[in-house]
Amino acid sequence: MPRASAGPVPVVVMGLGVIGQEIARAAQLSPEVELIGAMDANPQLVGRPLGEVLGTPALKVKVAGSLEAAVGRRKGVVLLHATGSRLEQVMDQLLDAVNLGMPVVSTCEELAFPFLKYPELAEKLDRAAQKAGVAVLGTGVNPGFVMDRLVATLGQACGPVRHATVTRVVDARTRREALQRKIGAGLSEDEFFALVDKEQMGHVGLVESAALCALGLGLDCDDFEEEIVPVFAEEDITGGAFPVKKGRVAGIFQSAVGLEEGQERVRLELTIAVGADNPGDRIEIEADSKLELEIRGGVPGDRATANTLVNAAPRVTAAEAGLLTVLELPAGR
Amino acid sequence: MPRASAGPVPVVVMGLGVIGQEIARAAQLSPEVELIGAMDANPQLVGRPLGEVLGTPALKVKVAGSLEAAVGRRKGVVLLHATGSRLEQVMDQLLDAVNLGMPVVSTCEELAFPFLKYPELAEKLDRAAQKAGVAVLGTGVNPGFVMDRLVATLGQACGPVRHATVTRVVDARTRREALQRKIGAGLSEDEFFALVDKEQMGHVGLVESAALCALGLGLDCDDFEEEIVPVFAEEDITGGAFPVKKGRVAGIFQSAVGLEEGQERVRLELTIAVGADNPGDRIEIEADSKLELEIRGGVPGDRATANTLVNAAPRVTAAEAGLLTVLELPAGR
Structure with a gap:
């Protein structure tokens, strides 16, 4: 039966970058959580009123330099974590929070399905979380929602799935300048691939989505393949943070494919480019019955990522201890 | 962490009408469940090989006349229940199953959210299920998926929701003749409303979906209103099980609205009519951010309902005891 709510869940945000700030703002708006503080490693932020950082002056609590200081004496505080995409980089932060007895919801893309690339770290984190009696979850919009959780949900109305295709097309002009730079807009082909070689180009988390997608649809994929190529501007593109000349890189096209005994079962395709045509999220499941879903325009990135974290906070509080997936x-x- | 599966969950189907048969077929196809038997009250079915009823000859188990006979000595059997839309009609069957220690997944539309119309029956069922240590769930496509569960899932990427609109349009020509009759195709306006007055016309479960939708989106609706009107044929309609003349009833338009202090927060609109234009399922959530989702053609009714029941069976086995919602x-x- 629908249970009575135990009141808002206290949360602390770690990492006050663009996404962390969005999370803090979303937390302020949600009746389900109570934003009690934030921490950041940047000494220029520590000690400043959080509301000043966020542009919401009512929030007078000061940005802390440590998690302990941000939490204070409150019990049952959930950490909303937004400091990095790579699991190895944030592993110590996650363990610290878990060891403080805090459930964690994180934007860390690789944490969305860490069992694929980091089975040992995943097991270590799972054990620590179980020992501490708290749940740990990686989520967001992508990975965490449009290319995995939503696909699995749609699959609940399907019989055995033969194949799933998920495409997400983002016109990067609707996103912040940093993202337009991150996807290589304005670069030459050589500059683009030089960054690919240095693992500094490309969206983190697509293969994790593919693995989640397969698992959620009951597909037993034994291999995953990723590819990244540039999308070129077919004409001069304006309307973004900076103009992109015809022939230069407009953004990325990235795919992740899940295979079962050599046969393709899931295909995820992500295009993020300035001027990308027909932006949206599309899911096609081949099964009885075949289903096609479309979110025209697509689920927006930063804002919706913040919402998925905030909405997950009360859920992880109630969840079984251990490392969860969406x-x-x-x-x- | 993704846990190892404990093998297929044994299931028994109760009620071998059109939907019950679809459920049994879907159960045969799913690697997650094992169809071990079926029961039906119809003496003409009892004793016949189930495979003969379903048209899948390999299945030699005989249709039982009682639940005990269908289950035999197997433990942990989930009941997939498909005998009626009204909770009062099926309450005893549900209690019998629960008292036998069986988790239940049912197509009973009013069971999808029984707290609205039948709080006492809901509490009785919840208590019995908790006492027996099993979970009970009402699901299907509608209610149970397109107009509630999928809406709530989409809402996970949204901030506080101001309003949600869900429309489902079904061209009844793609459905069986019984359904075309059920929605009044071919009737006069007077005949249609005579059946409405006798509560023999209209889709059961729309207001339950509205209540689920509101709850799932975090909306605190205190009142729900339903309406049903005929859709008239604007021209002669062919292509269905029987022709419908211009001016006669083509089907139903039904709405359920959830209000909070007099203000509309959720609106569900269902059209089922022969020749209905632009069939599909559409969800529009007004929030930060605004999201619009479309499943063109719509999630098909009977087949997908069967899949939602079969896919839910392993989930209810693992769930907390008591009366659940999707x-x-x-x-x-």
């Missing part, structure tokens, strides 16, 4: 989250608030 | 189901298989 596939285990319930549908409702 | 909002508590995880996204993945």
